[in-house]
Amino acid sequence: MNQFKQSIALSLLFISTSTAVYAQNQVEEVVVIGRQEFLETEFTASRTGSNVDAAKLMSQVPGGAANNNGPLTGQIQYRGMFGPRMNVRVDGMLIHGGGPNWMAPPLHHIPAGLMEKLVVEQGIASIATGGGIGGAATAYWKRPDYNSGNGWKFSGDTETALSSVDDGTSLSGVFGLSSDSQRIYIVGSADDGDDYESAEGTVDATQYERDVFGFGYGFRSGVHEFELNLHRLETEDTGTPGLPMDIDWFDTEVWNASYRTEIGNIGLSIQVYGSDIDHGMSNSLLRPTPNFSNLSLPPFVGDDNRAVLTASEESGFKITFDWAVGNGTMLAGIEGKDAEHDATVYDPDFAPFLVNNFNGSDVETLAIFGQWSSFVGQRAYLEAGFRSENIDMNTGTVDAFPARLVDMNPAMWPMGTPPRAVFLLREGFNAADRSQTDNNLDWVVKGRYQATDNLVVELGFAQKMRSPIYQERYLWIPLEANAGIGDGNNYVGNPELDPEKSRQIELGFDWVVGDFYFSPRIFHRNVDDYIQGVAATNMAVIGVSANANGDPTPLIFTNTKAEFSGLDMTFGTRINSNWRVEGIASMVDGDREDISDNIYRTAPSSARASLFYEANRFNATIEQVFVAEQDDLSRTNTFDSLNPNNSFVKTHGYALTNVYLTWLISDELTITTGAENLFDEDYSDHLTGFNRVIGSEVSVGSRMLGQGVNFFGRLQYKW
Numbered sequence: 001m002n003q004f005k006q007s008i009a010l011s012l013l014f015i016s017t018s019t020a021v022y023a024q025n026q027v028e029e030v031v032v033i034g035r036q037e038f039l040e041t042e043f044t045a046s047r048t049g050s051n052v053d054a055a056k057l058m059s060q061v062p063g064g065a066a067n068n069n070g071p072l073t074g075q076i077q078y079r080g081m082f083g084p085r086m087n088v089r090v091d092g093m094l095i096h097g098g099g100p101n102w103m104a105p106p107l108h109h110i111p112a113g114l115m116e117k118l119v120v121e122q123g124i125a126s127i128a129t130g131g132g133i134g135g136a137a138t139a140y141w142k143r144p145d146y147n148s149g150n151g152w153k154f155s156g157d158t159e160t161a162l163s164s165v166d167d168g169t170s171l172s173g174v175f176g177l178s179s180d181s182q183r184i185y186i187v188g189s190a191d192d193g194d195d196y197e198s199a200e201g202t203v204d205a206t207q208y209e210r211d212v213f214g215f216g217y218g219f220r221s222g223v224h225e226f227e228l229n230l231h232r233l234e235t236e237d238t239g240t241p242g243l244p245m246d247i248d249w250f251d252t253e254v255w256n257a258s259y260r261t262e263i264g265n266i267g268l269s270i271q272v273y274g275s276d277i278d279h280g281m282s283n284s285l286l287r288p289t290p291n292f293s294n295l296s297l298p299p300f301v302g303d304d305n306r307a308v309l310t311a312s313e314e315s316g317f318k319i320t321f322d323w324a325v326g327n328g329t330m331l332a333g334i335e336g337k338d339a340e341h342d343a344t345v346y347d348p349d350f351a352p353f354l355v356n357n358f359n360g361s362d363v364e365t366l367a368i369f370g371q372w373s374s375f376v377g378q379r380a381y382l383e384a385g386f387r388s389e390n391i392d393m394n395t396g397t398v399d400a401f402p403a404r405l406v407d408m409n410p411a412m413w414p415m416g417t418p419p420r421a422v423f424l425l426r427e428g429f430n431a432a433d434r435s436q437t438d439n440n441l442d443w444v445v446k447g448r449y450q451a452t453d454n455l456v457v458e459l460g461f462a463q464k465m466r467s468p469i470y471q472e473r474y475l476w477i478p479l480e481a482n483a484g485i486g487d488g489n490n491y492v493g494n495p496e497l498d499p500e501k502s503r504q505i506e507l508g509f510d511w512v513v514g515d516f517y518f519s520p521r522i523f524h525r526n527v528d529d530y531i532q533g534v535a536a537t538n539m540a541v542i543g544v545s546a547n548a549n550g551d552p553t554p555l556i557f558t559n560t561k562a563e564f565s566g567l568d569m570t571f572g573t574r575i576n577s578n579w580r581v582e583g584i585a586s587m588v589d590g591d592r593e594d595i596s597d598n599i600y601r602t603a604p605s606s607a608r609a610s611l612f613y614e615a616n617r618f619n620a621t622i623e624q625v626f627v628a629e630q631d632d633l634s635r636t637n638t639f640d641s642l643n644p645n646n647s648f649v650k651t652h653g654y655a656l657t658n659v660y661l662t663w664l665i666s667d668e669l670t671i672t673t674g675a676e677n678l679f680d681e682d683y684s685d686h687l688t689g690f691n692r693v694i695g696s697e698v699s700v701g702s703r704m705l706g707q708g709v710n711f712f713g714r715l716q717y718k719w
Contacts, residue, residue: 049658049676050163050712052170052191052208054107054115054139061120062521062568062584063135065603068688068704069486070240070247071166071193071208075105077687078120078135079523080564080590080602083483084469085500087125087132090139091229091256092318093273094130099310100343100358100471102484103240103247103281107139109233109254111189111212113159113172116142123506123521124460127371127385127444128320128331133464133502133527141229143216144176144185152179157718165676165710166206168193181221187214187231195239198705199682204696205239205246205286223262230255239286241696242486242689242704244645245308246287248280267322269333274315281308284348287693292550295418299353299401300548307346308357314339328374331385336366341470343481352401357481359396361470366390371444379450387442391467391499395474397430402548418547421540422477429476436473438499440465446506458508458521468497468557472531478545478554482533486689487600487637488645488701490545490554491533498529498559515574522567530562532592534636552642561593583609589632600637604630604651604686617664625656630686646690647701654683654706673713680709 051057055074058064067075067082075082084096088106098104107118118139121129125136147153154177161170169192176185189212196206214231235250256273283290289303316337323330341361347353371385406413406423413419446460471483475493482491504525511518533555536542546552566588574580585607590599605628613620631650633639639648660674688704698705 049660049674050161050168050170050710050714052112052161052168052193052210054110054112054118055105057112057118058120058137060584060608062122062570063566063586063588064120065586065606065687067484067486067601068685069242069484070103070238071196071206072108072191072210072235072238072247073103073105073240073243073484074107075102075484076107076135076137077601077603078137079566079568079586080588080599081134082601083485085132085134085466087130087134087136088139089130089137090254091141091273092138092258092271093254093256093275094316094337095254095275095314096312096339096469097483098250098252098277098312099279099281099308100341100475100481100483101240101243101245101281103238103243103245103279104235104250104252104277105484108235108250109231109252109275110139110141111170111172111191111210113161113170113189113191114142114174114187114212114214116140123458123508123523124444124446124462124504125464126383127369127387127442130335131367131387131389131440131442131464131466133466133500141214141216141231142174142187143218144174144178144183146183146218146220147178147180149180152177155719157716159714159716161712161714163193163710163712165707166193166196166208176216181219183216183218185216187216188212197708198697199680199708200705201697203241203698203705205241205693207286208235208238210235210238225260227258228256237286239693241287241691241693241698243484244290244480244692245281245283245306246285248282248285248307249278251278252276265323267320269320269322270317271319272315272317275312277310277312279310279312281310282306288695290550290692290694293548295547297402297405297418299347299350305347305349307348308343309346310341310343310358312339312341325372326374327376328372330370330372332368332370334366334368337364339363345479354399354401355477355479356399357477357479358470358474359398361395361474362393363470364392376447380447381449382445382447384445385443389440389442389465391438391440392435393437393467393470393473394435395470398426398476400426400477403427418544421543422548424540425477425544432495434474434495436495438467440467440499454511454513456510458506458510460504460506462502462504464502464504466500466502468494468499468531472557473497475557478536478541478549478551485533485600485637487533487634488551488643488690488692489533489637489640490549490551492536492538492541492554492556494557497531497557500530500559501528502526503528515580516572518569518571520567520569524565525563526593527562527564529559530592531557532560532562532636534558534560551645553640555636560595562590562599563593564588564590564599578613578615580612580614581610582612583607592636595636597636598632598634600634601687601689602630602632604628604653619660619662621658621660623658623660625658627654627656627683627686629653644701645692647703649703651684651686651703654681656681656683668717668719670716670718671713672716674711676710676712677706677708681706 172189238247320333345355367389369387402419402422478490545554572582684703691698
């Protein structure tokens with residue numbers, strides 16, 4: 001309770017910025033919908049630091065955070081939820097994480113240097129945004145504008161960035177030719193960095209390398225507008241120290257086409273998209289090879305060298321109609337997606353070894369939705385909508401080298417031997433009914449009311465549902481292939497899982513008095529059938545996990561109950577024409593309701609306070625970041641003395657000082673420089689997970705160290 005009171009006091013004193021700067025100085029921005037004034041539904045936060053991972057921009061959003069399993073592997077967290085519970089899109093596309101452990105989460109597919117903006121819907125997401133029980137965010141690629149004059153215009157947006165903490169370099173550019181009706185453009189970027197420095201030394205397996213190439217074409221004429229984009233991403237030799245393997249490569253191709261028009265008084269929008277992701281990972285590329293098994297079988301003798309090859313193909317579409325209804329708008333549509341995933345584990349030192357982890361795991365979704373929104377009188381706004389979604393899932397039969405040993409000589413491997421245990425798991429999975437169908441229903445009702453000239457009150461209610469992902473249903477053998485949970489546990493899936501059902505209420509207030517504003521938001525949600533790992537009881541699962549995969553206490557995905565509640569807010573005031581203070585604060589509590597336990601990896605309470613100085617051609621920001629200790633730990637996920645891969649140890653609070661300086665040299669040239677963690681604070685980030693790299697500055701099973709002092713510079717030239 002004392003920590004709760006301290007967090008409240010901290011929140012009231014230090015509410016940090018969404019860092020708005022002059023429009024001509026905006027580089028990348030976060031747009032958060034639904035906060036400032038009755039008719040103003042978004043505010044802006046700029047990319048200030050040197051980060052190449054777009055997910056880190058969530059730290060500038062009230063209620064937002066980022067889970068960091070590696071330098072390019074950040075997952076958006078919002079109000080305690082992350083990963084597959086979030087509806088994260090890139091230009092409207094749903095790209096679920098590349099590979100079974102989400103080494104390439106959705107925002108991996110758009111570098112920060114090529115991102116125009118990240119739109120985060122505040123609070124309860126509208127039905128029109130799509131599914132997802134945790135919240136919604138969409139990232140948009142940079143594009144050149146159409147030419148407002150005659151003829152063709154050549155334009156560019158280039159950026160060069162350097163960072164000292166990891167000797168990082170980032171180059172990006174968008175080059176286009178545009179007329180008033182057409183635009184054609186290419187994009188490219190290269191991000192490269194070494195292992196980063198902490199206050200205690202170098203943190204191993206944190207290097208990164210990613211290259212992106214792309215092409216786009218746009219056409220508009222009258223009420224017609226067409227857009228086509230193709231991108232290829234190549235990621236190589238990139239660390240994920242919070243996971244058991246690192247990225248060997250990603251070869252990713254993504255395409256997206258959209259068409260918008262008007263038919264009479266009805267607007268029509270059509271989007272189709274697809275992605276093809278090939279992925280290799282290794283546990284010996286950037287780290288010493290582990291030895292997690294003492295079995296005498298050939299694949300387990302000596303160091304246990306492993307590699308995984310995965311493939312993912314996804315395609316989707318969305319069709320939306322909108323038309324005016326009185327003082328409001330009606331929106332209706334249909335959305336669908338089909339995705340297939342494969343993953344196989346190999347031993348580079350022993351060719352016969354394999355574990356057919358996922359074989360043609362297919363997920364098909366089809367949803368219809370409708371949303372009505374309207375002004376009610378002069379002082380109120382109301383929105384209501386529903387979404388009905390059908391999900392069909394299936395997967396092929398699986399296999400593994402140890403089970404094949406039993407096939408060849410059953411008498412040699414009787415009950416109680418590890419190959420027999422793998423054989424039993426394979427046979428049970430292949431004989432089971434693996435097809436599943438879910439029918440989910442979402443609904444949202446929310447409204448805003450202008451109570452006084454200075455106060456807007458917002459109230460919302462919602463039900464959102466989420467079906468299990470293929471890892472949660474079809475992980476048949478105990479492994480860490482769980483969409484990047486990063487708790488160091490082996491998991492097995494459960495085909496009989498029910499969808500999660502979240503019911504949420506939210507109350508918000510927007511006060512504006514002169515140059516001062518204060519916007520708190522209180523929320524509470526209950527989640528029935530919350531999918532959570534619990535202790536496995538199947539002796540075959542336990543035996544395989546303990547003897548072959550290094551975890552004697554594996555977990556199985558099970559339906560439980562959870563509750564999330566908290567408070568987040570924005571705050572600001574203008575001191576004079578040059579100086580202002582702005583801020584955000586976030587606090588969330590996640591609890592299991594079926595037992596007395598906390599939800600794993602919930603962000604600690606935090607606040608950001610920024611002092612801005614703004615002149616004609618020079619801006620300066622001093623930002624103070626406050627993060628409280630996090631001792632609300634999950635016993636289920638981390639209290640396990642037999643598992644060396646994690647630790648039941650709280651993370652201490654810390655404070656970071658950041659300085660950002662920006663010069664507008666000309667209308668085309670902007671220079672930004674500064675320092676992050678200026679005083680080289682020694683701290684552990686609760687959301688980085690547990691280190692899995694042997695011989696690093698961070699011991700195995702401990703929370704990752706935060707980055708040390710980072711001096712950075714960024715030059716942007718636009719014409």
